[in-house]
Amino acid sequence: MTKLTQIKGRAGYYLIVAVPRALRGAIKSSKIVKKAGNTRAEALRNRPELLLQIEQRLREAASVDPIGKTFKQVRPDEPAFFDELERNMRAAGHSEAEYNTLVYGAEAVREQGLEVAEVPALEARLKAAEKGISSYLQWMERRRVEELPAASTYANWKSRLKLLSEWLGSEYLGGMTKQQAVQYKAVLLQKSAHQSVRTSINCLKAFWNWARDNGEVTVNIWEGLTRKLATSEKKEAIPLEQMQAARDKADELNDIQFWIQITQGCRKSGHGGLRWCDIDTNRRTISYVNWEADGRVRRLKGKAKDERVVPINKLLMSKLELMLPEAFTNNSTDWIWDDYKTALESWAVRWAERFTDRYGFSSHNLRSYVVTRLMNERVSPFVLYEITRHSIPGMSEVVSGYVRPTTDELRSVVEILG
Structure with a gap:
């Protein structure tokens, strides 16, 4: 009121x-x-x-946490611990019944004929504090410092762990059991398709691997929970007539980013974060590199491993002359397209949002089309990797270093995409 x-x-x-x-x-x-x-x-x-x-x-x-406050004031093995805990709980608005249930347990309180008032979130905090377990927010921050993930990756972690925390009723996830993980999987399956559930559990499983390696948990409760999930259906290749219509539409819209992706096989962030200096029309190459300037970050998905130089084929050169003539005279470090989402450090956001409506398939499908086309032409997986950074299962980094193709060899392959 x-x-x-x-x-x-x-x-x-x-x-x-x-x-x-x-x-x-x-x-x-x-x-x-x-x-x-x-x-x-x-x-x-x-x-x-x-x-x-x-x-x-x-x-x-x-936001007052009586558990955390008590642990800061007195050690749990000191006689004054529970007196201080009761004082802090009362100050935070908790009742005597909640204190009794937390400290003595619901069954013991019920046997005494007293009121039971469970507080699962505080119970999880107390158990976590006793064991020295951190909250999932602390996990995230520590992992962020260690791995320096992209902003979009960090946002994905936060989203999935927050949903789990809300379901559990506690931000201290390290105390979860295998049974609770199975229950949460069942909840996800009621709301989402199998592939989405697989993605969510794989994210959680990766986090539990990190937590295990860092002494926060002893076992990964998510292991094995994706084995029986249905796999996604293989997407049909884009029909030739639809692809031709898309090419015509790209010409009509002057969409040079479409032509860069279909002739280079890069991701949307690959061409979306290009600077003028990355396009070398004299050498006929495009450099895909990580950079940071003026509050913006361009980070390729595979970080330093994804940095590469890819030749420009004849078709793309002709499109650049028509649609992006400034690329022949501008060699500055300015970004070409002002299409950036700061919170996620993501490029080509609006371009990708409009893509499906324009062409009838996603920009990721366009990259898949390029990879499939090169594979159908029996292009070596090592050459394919150098152009698109499409990883091949089982490909050794050591072996790929010995068979790294020359620029001329790459140039002959990208002409296939003309």
């Missing part, structure tokens, strides 16, 4: 906001009262700012 009103015996107008029951212990009141102004007009002007202040106070009260 929120209302702007006058109070008997007081001058002016007051903003009254009801405090949620769970926070009344921390706030020490069932409502927050703030004077908003001497006149109603003044009160209405001040109301938005006061509401923000009150909401901030409620957020701070809700």
